[in-house]
Amino acid sequence: MKKNNTANSSRRDFVKKSLFASSIVIVPRHVLGGPGFVSPSDRLNIASVGAGGKGRGDIINASVNGRERVVGLCDIDPTGKHGVTEVRKHFSEATFYRDFRVMFDNEKDLDAVTISTPDHTHAVIAMEAMKRGIHVYVQKPLTHNISEARLLTETARAQKIVSQMGNQGASNPAQLQVQEWINSGKIGNVHTIKVWTNRPVWPQGIPIPSPDPENKPENLAWDLWLGPAKKTPYSSAMHPFNWRGWWEYGTGALGDMGCHLIDVPFKALKLKYPTAVECSVGSVYKQMWTAEYLPEGCPPSSFVTINFGATETNTTPIKMEWSDGGIRPAHPELIPADDFIGDPNNANGVMMIGEKGIITTGVYGYNPRLYLPGEEVTTYEQPEENEPEHGHQRKWIDAVKAGFNSDEHKALTSSFDYSGPLTETVLMGNIAIRSYLLRKQNEERFEYYGQKKLLWDGNAMRITNLEEANQFVGRNYRSGWELS
DSSP: OOOSSOHHHHHHHHHHHHHHHHHSSOHHHHHHHOOTTTTTSSEEEEESSSSSHHHHHHHHHHHTTTEEEEEEEEOHHHHHTTTHHHHHHHTTTEESSSSSHHHHHTTTOOOOEEEOSSSSGGGHHHHHHTTTOEEEEESSSSSSSSSOOOOOOOHHHHHHEEEESSSSSGGHHHHHHHHHHHHHTTTTTEEEEEEEEEOOOOSSSOOOOOOOOOOOOOOHHHHHHHHSSOOOOTTTTTTTTGGGGTTOOOOOHHHHHHHHHHHHHHHHHHSSSSSSSEEEEEOOOOTEEEEOOOTTTTOOOEEEEEEEOOOBBBBBBBEEEEEETTOOOOOOOOOOOSSSSSSSSSSSEEEEEEOOOOOEEOGGEEEEEEOOOOOOOOOOOOOOSSSSGGGGHHHHHHHHHOOOTHHHHHSSSSSSHHHHHHHHHHHHHHHHHHHOOOEEEETTTEOOOOOOOOEEETTTTSSSSSGGGGGGGSOOOOOOOOOO
């Protein structure tokens, strides 16, 4: 495990005192292992940023039933109704903080941290941790924009950080069955992937609500919640959940569910950077012939097409179609009319259509089904598991103990080397959605010049045929919150 000061001070003191006490010293394995090595028998010092909501489960699972030591909890609302009070009781010996930077300064022996905050703050918190040699588990989507995803991926590699994104379905053993079907050529080359979700299930496609600073909870640190976003008064319409539908903070339906759903074909087909993206979006009309213009927020629904070239497991190009807002694809002829597609309620799903057959799964890779002409559907029996979320957090902790580039690290299903490019693909759809509303006035009419197929240079992180679309590859950061 890489730390800026090699090993923590308490471990250094132990060795130093032992050397003075005796000329024959039995040195702990973590010292013999060199800088950054942690013995599997040692307890890690771990912490949480964003301790409520999903963060509660992340830090509890990462503690592995008390096997590891939780030393710090951080949340902008110390008494929030979204689980902070409960998690503070659960880890009563942990020190509570509102500012993650203060926690990182004070907890000198911190080994690893779970980050479960709104999308717009993932990158700034993860970067601060990685610069200090702290290993990171970051909720999905990994970042708010593509530039941040690339930066975190490269930084984790350079700093020798053991990383994991919080798309727990990546560790679902059902995905191994999908991989086996693809590798054995059951459906041949895949030409079309259809992915869909019932999100948004929060307010979206509406004008941004007015701030209501008079309703701000007394102890809530609103400025810390804003982080790199522009400074605005408190709004109860944003915290703790409905921020997802606003570009300043969230990444919409794609950001919420894309890393869970697109993960299945992305991994099975060994996809990486797309080559192009285009979309259409749902409109809201309050008056005849005039759609509401709401560029600050995500649309009520969208249909996005993402193109990929051939891969090492698929020798032909692939078209991926994403739809949200409850719009799902129709049953292909090969799938019986009464069969569900994706989830048993059809709300979310993945369909990989190949030359010889079709594979479908639900969210997180559940319910994989193989359809071949003239054969009964092949299903998968989910094995019983005795730990939550397929051990996704525990496996990350085990990899932290084993060290960077260990077998345990290489076996992680969503380290940043994988989840970075996955997140970039998810966020490609958002570039198309945001570009869709780019407009300029031409005489008495508006010209929506971004409603076109956008060509993508993945290595350079640039749209090559619409310069204005590149503003959405990154973001503007508030002073003091910039990323380098």
